[in-house]
Amino acid sequence: MALTLMKGSEAIAEAAIRAGARFFFGYPITPQTEIPEYMSARMPEIGGCYLQAESEVAAINMVYGAAGTGARVITSSSSPGVSLKQEGISYCAGARLPAVILNVMRGGPGLGSIQASQGDYFQGVKGGGNGDYHLITYAPSSIQEAINIMMFAYDKAEKYRVPVLFLADGIMAQMMEPVEMPEMVEYHVDPEKKPWAATGWKPGDDPKLRAEINSLFINTEELSEHNDVLQATYREIEKNEVLFEEYKAEDAEILITAFGTVARVAKSAIDELRAEGYKVGLFRPITVWPYPYKQLRAAADREGVKALLDVECNEGQMLEDVKLAIEGSKPVDFFGHCGSQMPTTQEIIDKVHAMKEGK
Amino acid sequence: MSVVFEKTNMLTDKPFHYCPGCNHGIIHRLVAESLDELIKEGKLEAGNLIGVAPVGCSVFAYQYFNCDMYEAAHGRAPAVATGIKRAKPDTLVFTYQGDGDLASIGTAEVVHAAHRGEKIVTIFVNNAIYGMTGGQMAPTTLVGQKTTTSPYGRDEAWCGAPIKMSEMLAQVPGSYYIERCAVNNNANIIKTKKAIKKAFEYQLEGKGYCMIEVLSTCPTNWGLSPVEAMKWLEENMIPYYPLGVYKDKGAAEK
Numbered sequence: 001m002a003l004t005l006m007k008g009s010e011a012i013a014e015a016a017i018r019a020g021a022r023f024f025f026g027y028p029i030t031p032q033t034e035i036p037e038y039m040s041a042r043m044p045e046i047g048g049c050y051l052q053a054e055s056e057v058a059a060i061n062m063v064y065g066a067a068g069t070g071a072r073v074i075t076s077s078s079s080p081g082v083s084l085k086q087e088g089i090s091y092c093a094g095a096r097l098p099a100v101i102l103n104v105m106r107g108g109p110g111l112g113s114i115q116a117s118q119g120d121y122f123q124g125v126k127g128g129g130n131g132d133y134h135l136i137t138y139a140p141s142s143i144q145e146a147i148n149i150m151m152f153a154y155d156k157a158e159k160y161r162v163p164v165l166f167l168a169d170g171i172m173a174q175m176m177e178p179v180e181m182p183e184m185v186e187y188h189v190d191p192e193k194k195p196w197a198a199t200g201w202k203p204g205d206d207p208k209l210r211a212e213i214n215s216l217f218i219n220t221e222e223l224s225e226h227n228d229v230l231q232a233t234y235r236e237i238e239k240n241e242v243l244f245e246e247y248k249a250e251d252a253e254i255l256i257t258a259f260g261t262v263a264r265v266a267k268s269a270i271d272e273l274r275a276e277g278y279k280v281g282l283f284r285p286i287t288v289w290p291y292p293y294k295q296l297r298a299a300a301d302r303e304g305v306k307a308l309l310d311v312e313c314n315e316g317q318m319l320e321d322v323k324l325a326i327e328g329s330k331p332v333d334f335f336g337h338c339g340s341q342m343p344t345t346q347e348i349i350d351k352v353h354a355m356k357e358g359k
Numbered sequence: 360m361s362v363v364f365e366k367t368n369m370l371t372d373k374p375f376h377y378c379p380g381c382n383h384g385i386i387h388r389l390v391a392e393s394l395d396e397l398i399k400e401g402k403l404e405a406g407n408l409i410g411v412a413p414v415g416c417s418v419f420a421y422q423y424f425n426c427d428m429y430e431a432a433h434g435r436a437p438a439v440a441t442g443i444k445r446a447k448p449d450t451l452v453f454t455y456q457g458d459g460d461l462a463s464i465g466t467a468e469v470v471h472a473a474h475r476g477e478k479i480v481t482i483f484v485n486n487a488i489y490g491m492t493g494g495q496m497a498p499t500t501l502v503g504q505k506t507t508t509s510p511y512g513r514d515e516a517w518c519g520a521p522i523k524m525s526e527m528l529a530q531v532p533g534s535y536y537i538e539r540c541a542v543n544n545n546a547n548i549i550k551t552k553k554a555i556k557k558a559f560e561y562q563l564e565g566k567g568y569c570m571i572e573v574l575s576t577c578p579t580n581w582g583l584s585p586v587e588a589m590k591w592l593e594e595n596m597i598p599y600y601p602l603g604v605y606k607d608k609g610a611a612e613k
Contacts, residue, residue: 023442023445023446025442049445049446051441051445053438053471054467054468054470054471054474055467057435057438057467057468058435058438058441058467058468058471059438061431061432061435061438061439061442061468062438062439062441062442062445063442064429064431064432064435064438064439064442065411065429065438065439065440065441065442065443065444065445065446066442066443066445066446067442068429068439068442068443069409069443069446069447071446073442073446087432088432088435091431091432095430198409198427198428198429198443198447199427200406200407200427200450201406201426201427202405202406202426203368203369203405203425203426205406207371210425210426210427210428211409211427211428211429212421212422212428212429212430213428213429213430214421214428214429214430215430216418216430218419
C-alpha cells in the first residue's frame with residue numbers, strides 16, 4: 001500500500017471515518033480546527049453527518065444522543081474545549097456509551113496558549129468529570145500509530161461500553177508524516193449486538209429491551225450495583241488492554257519514561273546519548289489508562305536500571321503514575337516544563353548528563 | 360362490553376412519583392395519548408420514536424413513556440435530541456423539559472436547536488419554580504413571587520423579569536411552531552393536546568423545530584392546595600404568560 005503525506009489532524013479524522021465513524025459533532029478551537037474542517041467536507045461525501053455545535057457542551061451531548069442509537073460517533077476538541085465536555089463525558093461513561101473523543105492538548109490552565117502541551121494528563125486519566133469512571137485513553141506518538149489505534153478504538157469502546165479518549169497534542173495534529181491509510185470498515189448498527197441502544201423498541205416487545213440511555217440510579221443500592229459493573233469492566237480493561245513500547249530499554253541504566261510526542265524527542269536524545277556511550281532507554285505507555293504499572297515496574301526492576309527519568313511537556317503529571325508503578329524501588333527524576341514548550345533533545349541530553357554527574 | 364376508556368398504550372405501568380395536584384401527570388398523558396393516536400392513525404410507526412427526559416421534577420419521565428428513552432444532563436436535552444435526530448432522521452424525537460432545565464441552564468441548547476431548525480418537538484412545562492430541588496427561584500418565577508431563594512419575593516431590579524421562552528423562540532428564524540398552553544380546565548386541556556399532536560404531526564411532515572409550552576402548577580412548592588394553585592396560575596401566570604399561538608409557519612403556509 002502506498003504511503004501518503006498527510007497532516008495529523010486530517011489523517012486522524014480520515015482514520016475515524018475508515019473505522020466507521022459517521023457522526024461528528026464539534027466546535028472550532030485551535031490547534032484542532034482542521035479536524036472539524038476536514039469532517040465538514042468529508043462526511044457529506046460518504047453519507048455521514050458533520051454538525052457544528054453551538055458549544056463543546058452541546059457537541060458532547062449530541063455525541064451522547066447519537067451514540068445511544070448505536071452509531072459510531074466522534075468529537076474532537078482542545079484542552080479548554082475538552083474541559084467543557086467533561087460533563088457529557090461523565091454522562092457517557094455513566095450511561096456506558098461507546099464513543100471516541102479526541103483531545104489535541106494545548107497549554108493551560110485557562111486559555112493557556114495554542115501551542116502543544118501534555119497538560120491534560122490528569123484530566124484524561126484521573127477522570128475530568130464527576131464520579132468513579134475511566135476512559136480507555138490512548139496517547140499515540142506518531143500519526144501512523146494514531147491511525148492504527150483508531151482502527152480498533154471503536155471495537156474496544158463497544159466491547160466494554162466505555163468511551164475512548166485520544167490524548168494527542170498540538171504537534172501531532174499540525175505535523176505532516178507519510179502514512180498508510182487502512183481500508184474503509186463498513187459499519188452498520190446491529191441491534192442484536194447493541195441490545196442497550198435505542199433502535200426501535202415498541203410496546204409489546206420485551207420490556208427489558210426498551211432503551212433507557214441513562215446515568216441516574218436514584219436508589220443507592222442500584223447505583224452501587226451499577227458502579228460494581230463499571231468497576232468490573234475497568235478491571236477487565238486493565239487486564240486486557242494495556243499497551244506500551246520499550247526502546248533500547250533492555251540494558252538501560254537510565255530508563256526514560258515519556259508519552260506521546262515527547263517520547264519521540266526522548267528517542268532522539270537516547271540515540272545521541274547511546275552514541276556517546278550512555279546506556280539510556282525508553283519506556284513509553286501507549287495506553288495511559290489503563291496505565292502499564294506492572295510492565296513499567298518490571299522494566300524498572302531490571303538489575304542494570306539505576307534511575308528513572310520522567311520527561312513530559314507539563315510539570316510532572318504522568319510522574320505520579322511512574323512513582324506509583326515504581327513504589328520507591330528506584331530513584332525517579334523529572335524533566336519538563338509548561339508554557340507549551342516541548343522539551344528538546346538537547347535538554348534531555350543535558351539532564352541525563354547532569355544525572356550521571358550526580359547533580 | 361365495549362371499552363369506553365383505557366390507559367394509553369404509550370405510558371408504562373410505572374406509577375408516577377409526582378406530587379398530588381401537579382400538572383405533569385396530565386401533560387404526560389396528553390403527550391402519550393397524542394403519540395398513541397398518531398400510531399393508530401397510521402401516521403407514526405410504532406417503535407419509531409425516541410423521547411428525552413430532563414433533569415428536574417420530570418427526571419424520571421424516561422421510566423414513564425413507553426418507548427426508547429434517554430435521560431439527558433441538566434438542560435442538554437435539545438442537544439441530545441439533535442444527536443438522536445441526526446443519527447435517525449426518520450424517527451420522531453421529542454424532549455420533555457421543565458423551566459429550570461430549558462429556560463435557565465439549557466437556554467443555549469434550546470435556542471440553537473430552534474435556530475438550526477432541528478426537526479424535534481419540545482414539551483416545555485413551566486411552573487415558575489424549581490420543583491425537584493425544593494422550590495427555588497426559576498428564571499420564570501414571577502416578580503414578587505416568594506421562593507426559598509427569593510424569600511422577600513422576586514426583585515426585578517436585582518434579578519430581572521421572568522423570561523418568556525415562547526415569545527423568544529418564536530423570534531428565532533428556525534422555529535416552526537410555538538404555542539403556549541395550560542391545563543387548568545377541560546377546554547385548555549383539549550387545546551393543549553391538539554397543540555402537542557399538531558407539533559408531532561409537523562415533525563412527521565419533516566417541518567422544523569416545534570415547542571409547546573404548558574403552564575403548570577406546583578402546589579407543593581407554591582404552598583397552595585391543588586385547587587388554590589390552579590387559581591393562582593389563572594390569576595398570576597396566565598396574565599404574564601399569555602396563552603396562544605406565537606408562531607405557526609404551517610398555518611401561514613396554508
